[in-house]
Amino acid sequence: MSPQQPAVLGFGQTRYKTSRADVGTPELIFEAVSRALADADTELTEIDAVVFASAPEVFEGVYEPDRWCVEAFGGVGKPLIRVHTGGATGGSGPLAASRLIAAGLYETVLVVGLQRTSETADAQAVFTTIFDPVYEQDVQLNVITGIALVASRQMKYFGLTEDHMAWVSTKNFGNALRNPYAHLHREITEQEVKQSRSLAYPLRLLHTCPRSDGAAAVVMTSAEKARGKSHAAYVAGLGCAADVYRIGDRIHDDESDFAIPRAQAWAATEAYQEAGITDPRRELDVVEVYAPFANLEIAYYESLGLAPPGRGIDLVETGATAMDGDIPVVPSGGCMTTNPIGATGLIRFGEAAAQVMGRAGDHQVDGARLALATACGGIDQFYTAAVLAAQPA
Amino acid sequence: MTVPTTVPTRIPGEWHIPYQYTIGTFATAFFDALREQRILGCRCAQCGRVSVPPKSFCEYCFVPIDELVEVGDTGRIEAVTVVTAPFAGSPPVPYVVAYVRLAGATSSICNYVHGVDLGDLDRLPADIAIEAPVRAVFGDKREGRVTDFWFEPVRDRS
Ligand SMILES: [Zn+2]
Numbered sequence: 001m002s003p004q005q006p007a008v009l010g011f012g013q014t015r016y017k018t019s020r021a022d023v024g025t026p027e028l029i030f031e032a033v034s035r036a037l038a039d040a041d042t043e044l045t046e047i048d049a050v051v052f053a054s055a056p057e058v059f060e061g062v063y064e065p066d067r068w069c070v071e072a073f074g075g076v077g078k079p080l081i082r083v084h085t086g087g088a089t090g091g092s093g094p095l096a097a098s099r100l101i102a103a104g105l106y107e108t109v110l111v112v113g114l115q116r117t118s119e120t121a122d123a124q125a126v127f128t129t130i131f132d133p134v135y136e137q138d139v140q141l142n143v144i145t146g147i148a149l150v151a152s153r154q155m156k157y158f159g160l161t162e163d164h165m166a167w168v169s170t171k172n173f174g175n176a177l178r179n180p181y182a183h184l185h186r187e188i189t190e191q192e193v194k195q196s197r198s199l200a201y202p203l204r205l206l207h208t209c210p211r212s213d214g215a216a217a218v219v220m221t222s223a224e225k226a227r228g229k230s231h232a233a234y235v236a237g238l239g240c241a242a243d244v245y246r247i248g249d250r251i252h253d254d255e256s257d258f259a260i261p262r263a264q265a266w267a268a269t270e271a272y273q274e275a276g277i278t279d280p281r282r283e284l285d286v287v288e289v290y291a292p293f294a295n296l297e298i299a300y301y302e303s304l305g306l307a308p309p310g311r312g313i314d315l316v317e318t319g320a321t322a323m324d325g326d327i328p329v330v331p332s333g334g335c336m337t338t339n340p341i342g343a344t345g346l347i348r349f350g351e352a353a354a355q356v357m358g359r360a361g362d363h364q365v366d367g368a369r370l371a372l373a374t375a376c377g378g379i380d381q382f383y384t385a386a387v388l389a390a391q392p393a
Numbered sequence: 394m395t396v397p398t399t400v401p402t403r404i405p406g407e408w409h410i411p412y413q414y415t416i417g418t419f420a421t422a423f424f425d426a427l428r429e430q431r432i433l434g435c436r437c438a439q440c441g442r443v444s445v446p447p448k449s450f451c452e453y454c455f456v457p458i459d460e461l462v463e464v465g466d467t468g469r470i471e472a473v474t475v476v477t478a479p480f481a482g483s484p485p486v487p488y489v490v491a492y493v494r495l496a497g498a499t500s501s502i503c504n505y506v507h508g509v510d511l512g513d514l515d516r517l518p519a520d521i522a523i524e525a526p527v528r529a530v531f532g533d534k535r536e537g538r539v540t541d542f543w544f545e546p547v548r549d550r551s
Contacts (some may be wrong), residue, residue, distance in 0.1 A: 021403075121481075128482060134414065134539075138538055139505060153523065198514060247503065249473045
């Protein structure tokens with residue numbers, strides 16, 4: 001991509017739980033950052049700048065958590081950049097860091113993602129505040145209703161059924177059993193998914209994600225500096241895109257349908273071009289997609305070019321995205337089993353890096369050389385995509 | 394002294410911040426029309442798109458818009474859900490939310506759908522399926538909010 005190719009040296013994450021009652025918010029960050037520095041074999045003094053990624057601070061209940069947490073991420077005396085694109089924040093953080101490194105502005109950058117969703121009782125009430133107060137708040141939309149609306153079109157026009165969603169849920173919960181950091185460690189059956197509590201038709205409880213407390217951190221540097229380290233993943237391509245605000249303005253037109261989120265396609269196309277990928281289904285070895293709902297994962301198969309429009313269900317029916325399929329999707333269990341919102345995209349990025357470094361532990365995809373990580377935020381509005389490679393360009 | 398390992402306590406907090414949102418002349422015109430049981434959109438002179446509710450600029454052409462147009466009170470459902478799990482601030486469940494493209498519009502507007510039999514929640518009732526026709530119905534007390542109207546299935550055609 002550029003003369004200074006960015007690389008990932010290490011990834012650290014906290015244990016994720018509904019409530020990490022044992023630690024205050026800065027302590028949660030310290031846990032992730034110290035693990036990332038250790039994993040990267042990097043001293044805090046080597047960090048040239050910090051990118052802090054946290055999504056709606058209404059969750060923490062403290063405005064500007066970057067002030068509160070600056071010591072916990074080792075930011076004192078260093079340049080600090082805060083990034084916020086809703087749920088996509090954790091994908092935008094490493095993207096910003098990569099561009100800073102590529103531009104030669106800073107050599108080694110720490111990216112920190114945070115969210116603690118347990119401090120307030122009702123997450124969906126928080127989410128109603130991200131809708132405009134003029135036309136949309138009065139109708140009490142939230143994330144679950146917004147994604148149920150996407151599912152309604154997938155079912156009507158693109159063949160999605162409850163069976164497909166149940167398969168995705170079961171796959172992801174099963175994968176999480178091999179990830180010691182995952183929030184939910186619970187074996188589920190497709191029958192349990194189909195009998196779980198209805199939230200907003202056609203979505204049920206086991207099609208959704210938990211609310212998690214947690215933080216994640218990634219240490220990034222230039223490919224040149226990474227060569228002296230024992231392990232590294234290389235950023236081969238990046239993309240990001242924003243869509244229009246109002247859902248009513250992007251339900252469908254001649255070129256797109258709300259059921260195949262187009263901004264995710266825009267972001268992925270940019271990343272693939274940068275990485276020189278022309279056939280993502282064949283070239284990618286593993287995908288860490290940011291899909292907090294079972295139906296969205298199938299929609300993204302199409303946005304990400306892993307299946308033609310309307311054929312995402314084929315990857316379910318053939319089992320292609322299972323751990324033993326030809327393109328495993330979220331071997332970590334993904335955000336359906338762990339979702340500290342602002343950190344979630346960074347977990348996808350860190351997991352993808354760990355996969356191509358061969359350091360993903362029990363959920364390692366054998367021989368993974370090329371991985372894709374995505375993030376999504378703002379009710380299908382903000383998207384990122386990153387391609388991580390085992391070798392430098 | 395070592396740190397005790399008992400589960401630490403929590404300290405309560407609340408955010409109560411009142412706002413008065415400035416909505417601009419286009420939204421004001423839209424809400425004034427709702428009081429008169431009319432639904433307004435805007436037409437972009439450059440691309441011809443009719444956006445409902447109206448906005449003062451076209452994001453496609455990136456030009457100002459100065460024409461308001463009235464759209465029909467009937468339309469078709471484009472996306473729909475039946476909310477069955479309540480959350481803080483939600484109406485009593487179950488209730489229906491849908492995006493509807495009104496006659497003459499090129500975008501969709503969100504609102505509640507009333508007048509639907511929600512007895513069987515295992516499947517979507519046919520009269521609120523995507524593409525089903527609905528009509529905007531206005532309440533007697535209109536206060537210039539988007540909830541001055543809702544949608545109801547159109548049954549008189551069958
Ligand atoms: Zn226009």
